[in-house]
Amino acid sequence: MNRPAPLAPNAPRSRPSWARAAFGLLVAAVLAPAAVLLFAGWPEPPLMDFMESPDDEFPAPFPADAVTAAGPPGMDECDRLAAPPGTEWGGGVVLERIDAPAAMAACEGAVRRHPETMRFKAWLGRAYVRTERFGDAAGALHEAADRGVLDAKYELGRLAEAGRMEGKDETVAALLYEEAADSGYPPAEVALARLYETGRGRPYDPAAALRLYRSAAIKGHPVGQFRLGAYLADEARTSTDFLRAGRLFVAAEKAGNPDGTFGLAIMRWQGHDGAEPDRKQALALLHKAADAGSARAHDMLGAILIDDEGAPRDPEGAAEQYRKAAELGYPPAQRKLAVMLQRGLGVPQDHRAAAEWYRKAADHYDLSAQLALAEMYGRGQGVEKNPEKAFLWCERAANAGLVDAWYYLGEMHRLGIGTPVDKEQGIDWLRRAAARKHSRAQAMLGVLYANGDGVEQDDEEALAWFQKAAMQDDVVGQRNLGMLLELGRGTAQDLEEALHWYRKGAEQGEALTQFFLGRLLMRYAAVRDVPEGRRWIERAAEHGEPEAQYLLSKLHYAGIGVERDHQQMVAWLVRAAEKDHPEAQLALADALSMGDGVERDDAAARRWHRRAAEGGYAQAQLSLGLLLLFGEGGNRDPVEAVSWLERAALQDDRQAQWILGMLFAEGRHVERDDAQAIRWYSMAADQADDRARHALGNMYRTGRGVAPDMDRALALYTEAANQLYPPSLNAIGIALATGDGIPMNRRLALWYFEAAADGGFAPAHANMGIMHLYGYAGARDSRLALQHFQKAADEWDMVAQRTLGQLYLTGEGKARNVRAAVELLSKAARQGDARSLYLLGLVEEHGLLGARNDAAAAGWYRAAADAGDGAATQRLQALEDPARRVPSRRTARTLPPGLVIGHPLPFRYD
Structure with a gap:
C-alpha cells in the first residue's frame, strides 16, 4: 500500500514571512475555493514566492577556463550568437532569445574550423536546445561536458530536469549540476540550490541551498545575489542585515538582473529597519523592474492591481501583468493567470486556456498549480474529465509536501476518485493534513467520526475535531460543531453555544450555515427569534441554498414569519427544484397538479414528479409508482409502476416494500409469487413496518410460500400488537x-x-x-x-353486513326485520360480496318482501354466479325448470335453508 512518504523533520511548507508580505496581496475572493467535491471545494493555496520558483536564466560572469577545454581562438560569430551571458565571449544570449538558425549555422561552422575548441560544441548544443532538437543537443553537450566544459554539464542538467533526454530525472540533473557546482560554476550552484530548496533530486536541505546561493552571490552571479538578498531580508534582525540585503539587490541589479530592482521595491513596499513603507517609490521600482523583464515584478504589480492596495483596483490590468510574467516563464504568475481565466476575472472566461496555464506552472513544480490542474481533470473543466489524471496530479503535489493536496488526496483515496477505494490510506492522509492544522481536514475527520465512516463512531472525538477546525474559522467545522451542540451529541445540548458557532459560520457568507442558523432561531423556544431566523433563511435562499429555498416555500405556505402567499411558495419551490432539491420537486409537482399558487398544469406536474423520482428520491419513486399503478388512461402503467416501487423499496422505503409484498401475494399487476411476497414483507418488517409484520405473520400462519409456523406467526403478530x-x-x-x-x-x-x-x-x-x-x-x-x-x-365491513342481515332475517337477538336485513345485504352486495347477492336472490324467490319476484331473483342469482357463488348457479337453473321451482315462503314460519346461519360463525382475521 502506498503510504504517505515522510517529510524531512524540519521541512517548512509554509512560505517565509517576507515572501508572504511580497506575494500575499491577492484577496481571498480571487483565490477562494471552487466547489468540486460534495463535501468541499478545491482551494487556491497561498501564492508561491521567489524562494521556491524555478530559476530564471541570469548566469553570472565566470572564468574563461570554465567553458574551454583547449586554448581558445579569438572571438567568433558563434560566441556572439549562442554563448551564455557573463562569459568573456561577448555579452552572451539567454537561451530563450537565441536566433536558432543563425546560431546553428555559425556554430556548426565554428565546430568544423575548430574541432578541438569544446565551447563551440557547447554553444551548438544550446542552439539545438532552442530548436528542440534535444537528441542532437544532448550529443553535442555530452561531448563538451566530457571535455570539461562546465556550462555543458549545466545545460545537460537542465535537459534532464525538464525531461528532454530519456525521460525526466531530477536525480541525474542534480548530479550534473553538482559536477559543475563543485568546480565553482555559479549557474549550476544556483540550479542545485533550487533542488535542495524544494527537495527534488536531493533531500530537502535549506541550509545547503543557502550555502550554494551564497557561493554564487560571492562570485557575482545576479540570481545568487538576489536569492541571498531575499533570504537576508526575510531573516533580518539588525540594520546590518537589511543593509547587506539591499547591497545584494543593488549588485544583482547592476549585473543585469531586474529581480534585484524587484527586491529593492519590496523593501520599500514593506519598510525596513524602522523605516516607513514608501509605496510610491516601491511602485516606481516595480515598474522599472518589470520594464527590464522581471517576471516577479510583473507578478507583484498584478497582485497590487487585483487587491486595490497602492493602486486603483484594475482586474484587467492585473491580468495583463500576470500574462507578461507568465509569458516570461514565471510559474506563480502562470497559475494566477489561470485562476483569472478560469473565473473570468479581468479576462473573458476560458477554461481551456486556464488549464493550459495551470499545466505550464505545474510542469515547473508549482504545487498549487498541480492541485488546480487536478481540479480541472476532476471536473472535466477545460480538459476531458479524467479522474485518474486528477489523482496523479494531486498525488504529485501531495508527495511534494503541499498540505492542501494531502487533504484532497485523502478524500480521493477515501471516495475512490481516480484510484480504488482505500479508506484507511485516505484517513492517513487526512490525519497528516490535520496534524499540520489543515482546518478542512480536521472538519472532515469530525464528519467521519460523527458518521462512523472508516472509523469507529465517536461523537466526542467528532466534537473535538470540529472544535479544532472551528477555532481556525473553518465554516464546515463551525457548522458541524453547531449541529452537534444543537443535537446534544458528544456533549450536553447547548443551544446558545450552537447559536454562537452557526452565527460565526453564517457571517462568513456560507449559505448552508445561514440556513442552519435561521432554522435554529425558528425551531427552539429557548433561542427563538422568528424575524431574525426568517432573515437568515431568506439570505441563504438568495445565496442559492436549496434547503433554505424549500423551507422558505413552506413558511410562505403556512404564513410563519411571512405573509401567507402560495404564489411565493411556488416561486421558491421552483428555485429549489431547479437545483434538484427532491422534496421541492415533489412539492412543486403537487402544487401544479392541484393548481395551488399556480395555474394547474398536469403535464408539468408529471415532469417534476418524474424528475424527482429519476433523481433518486425514494418518496417520489413511491408516489410515482402509485400514480402509475392506479392512474387513469394513459397515465396508468402497472409494469413501470412496479419498477418504480422496486427502486424505492431498494432504498429501504418500507411502504414501497409492503406494497410490493401485497402485489406479489395477491398477484395484482404481477404474477403471483409467494417467495417475492415474503422477501418484500420481510424487508419492510425488518424496518418495523407493522403492516408487513402482520402480512408476514399471515403467510407463516397459512403456510404460503413457507412451511406453516404458528410460533413465527405469533411472534410477528406480537411485534405489531406491541405497537x-x-x-x-x-x-x-x-x-x-x-x-x-x-x-x-x-x-x-x-x-x-x-x-x-x-x-x-x-x-x-x-x-x-x-x-x-x-x-x-x-x-x-x-x-x-x-x-x-x-x-x-x-x-362497511361486508361480512358483518351479511351476517347482521341474516340475523335480522332470523330474528336472532331482536325482532325479525326483513327490510333491514335486505338493506344490509344490499350494502354488502354493492361491495361485491357474492354470498349476499345469492341471499338477496333467495329473498326475492321466496317472496320474503312481499310478492314473489322470480325475475329479480334470477338477476341476483346471475350476479352471484358471476361472482363465483356455486349455489347461485343451481338456483338459477331451478328457476328455469318449473318442476324444481319452490312455492312462496312468504307466509311460512320457516326460512329457506340458505338464509339461516346453520353453523357457528368462524372468527375473522380480516
Whole structure:
C-alpha cells in the first residue's frame, strides 16, 4: 500500500514571512475555493514566492577556463550568437532569445574550423536546445561536458530536469549540476540550490541551498545575489542585515538582473529597519523592474492591481501583468493567470486556456498549480474529465509536501476518485493534513467520526475535531460543531453555544450555515427569534441554498414569519427544484397538479414528479409508482409502476416494500409469487413496518410460500400488537379464542378483540359479536352481539353486513326485520360480496318482501354466479325448470335453508 512518504523533520511548507508580505496581496475572493467535491471545494493555496520558483536564466560572469577545454581562438560569430551571458565571449544570449538558425549555422561552422575548441560544441548544443532538437543537443553537450566544459554539464542538467533526454530525472540533473557546482560554476550552484530548496533530486536541505546561493552571490552571479538578498531580508534582525540585503539587490541589479530592482521595491513596499513603507517609490521600482523583464515584478504589480492596495483596483490590468510574467516563464504568475481565466476575472472566461496555464506552472513544480490542474481533470473543466489524471496530479503535489493536496488526496483515496477505494490510506492522509492544522481536514475527520465512516463512531472525538477546525474559522467545522451542540451529541445540548458557532459560520457568507442558523432561531423556544431566523433563511435562499429555498416555500405556505402567499411558495419551490432539491420537486409537482399558487398544469406536474423520482428520491419513486399503478388512461402503467416501487423499496422505503409484498401475494399487476411476497414483507418488517409484520405473520400462519409456523406467526403478530396495530391485536385474539399455537383464554381474547376494535378494526367488532353470540366468554348475549355486528357493518365491513342481515332475517337477538336485513345485504352486495347477492336472490324467490319476484331473483342469482357463488348457479337453473321451482315462503314460519346461519360463525382475521 502506498503510504504517505515522510517529510524531512524540519521541512517548512509554509512560505517565509517576507515572501508572504511580497506575494500575499491577492484577496481571498480571487483565490477562494471552487466547489468540486460534495463535501468541499478545491482551494487556491497561498501564492508561491521567489524562494521556491524555478530559476530564471541570469548566469553570472565566470572564468574563461570554465567553458574551454583547449586554448581558445579569438572571438567568433558563434560566441556572439549562442554563448551564455557573463562569459568573456561577448555579452552572451539567454537561451530563450537565441536566433536558432543563425546560431546553428555559425556554430556548426565554428565546430568544423575548430574541432578541438569544446565551447563551440557547447554553444551548438544550446542552439539545438532552442530548436528542440534535444537528441542532437544532448550529443553535442555530452561531448563538451566530457571535455570539461562546465556550462555543458549545466545545460545537460537542465535537459534532464525538464525531461528532454530519456525521460525526466531530477536525480541525474542534480548530479550534473553538482559536477559543475563543485568546480565553482555559479549557474549550476544556483540550479542545485533550487533542488535542495524544494527537495527534488536531493533531500530537502535549506541550509545547503543557502550555502550554494551564497557561493554564487560571492562570485557575482545576479540570481545568487538576489536569492541571498531575499533570504537576508526575510531573516533580518539588525540594520546590518537589511543593509547587506539591499547591497545584494543593488549588485544583482547592476549585473543585469531586474529581480534585484524587484527586491529593492519590496523593501520599500514593506519598510525596513524602522523605516516607513514608501509605496510610491516601491511602485516606481516595480515598474522599472518589470520594464527590464522581471517576471516577479510583473507578478507583484498584478497582485497590487487585483487587491486595490497602492493602486486603483484594475482586474484587467492585473491580468495583463500576470500574462507578461507568465509569458516570461514565471510559474506563480502562470497559475494566477489561470485562476483569472478560469473565473473570468479581468479576462473573458476560458477554461481551456486556464488549464493550459495551470499545466505550464505545474510542469515547473508549482504545487498549487498541480492541485488546480487536478481540479480541472476532476471536473472535466477545460480538459476531458479524467479522474485518474486528477489523482496523479494531486498525488504529485501531495508527495511534494503541499498540505492542501494531502487533504484532497485523502478524500480521493477515501471516495475512490481516480484510484480504488482505500479508506484507511485516505484517513492517513487526512490525519497528516490535520496534524499540520489543515482546518478542512480536521472538519472532515469530525464528519467521519460523527458518521462512523472508516472509523469507529465517536461523537466526542467528532466534537473535538470540529472544535479544532472551528477555532481556525473553518465554516464546515463551525457548522458541524453547531449541529452537534444543537443535537446534544458528544456533549450536553447547548443551544446558545450552537447559536454562537452557526452565527460565526453564517457571517462568513456560507449559505448552508445561514440556513442552519435561521432554522435554529425558528425551531427552539429557548433561542427563538422568528424575524431574525426568517432573515437568515431568506439570505441563504438568495445565496442559492436549496434547503433554505424549500423551507422558505413552506413558511410562505403556512404564513410563519411571512405573509401567507402560495404564489411565493411556488416561486421558491421552483428555485429549489431547479437545483434538484427532491422534496421541492415533489412539492412543486403537487402544487401544479392541484393548481395551488399556480395555474394547474398536469403535464408539468408529471415532469417534476418524474424528475424527482429519476433523481433518486425514494418518496417520489413511491408516489410515482402509485400514480402509475392506479392512474387513469394513459397515465396508468402497472409494469413501470412496479419498477418504480422496486427502486424505492431498494432504498429501504418500507411502504414501497409492503406494497410490493401485497402485489406479489395477491398477484395484482404481477404474477403471483409467494417467495417475492415474503422477501418484500420481510424487508419492510425488518424496518418495523407493522403492516408487513402482520402480512408476514399471515403467510407463516397459512403456510404460503413457507412451511406453516404458528410460533413465527405469533411472534410477528406480537411485534405489531406491541405497537397497538389493530389487525395483529385481532389475530392474537383469535389465537387465544381458538387455542391455536397458545393456550386457549377466551376472556383474554375478548380483551384483544376490544383493543383492536377500539383501533377502528371492523372485523374485531365482528369477532366480539361472535364471542357474545355463542357465549364463548360467558353467557350468550344476542343483543350485545348484534351491537358489535352493527358497529362492524357501519364501518362497511361486508361480512358483518351479511351476517347482521341474516340475523335480522332470523330474528336472532331482536325482532325479525326483513327490510333491514335486505338493506344490509344490499350494502354488502354493492361491495361485491357474492354470498349476499345469492341471499338477496333467495329473498326475492321466496317472496320474503312481499310478492314473489322470480325475475329479480334470477338477476341476483346471475350476479352471484358471476361472482363465483356455486349455489347461485343451481338456483338459477331451478328457476328455469318449473318442476324444481319452490312455492312462496312468504307466509311460512320457516326460512329457506340458505338464509339461516346453520353453523357457528368462524372468527375473522380480516
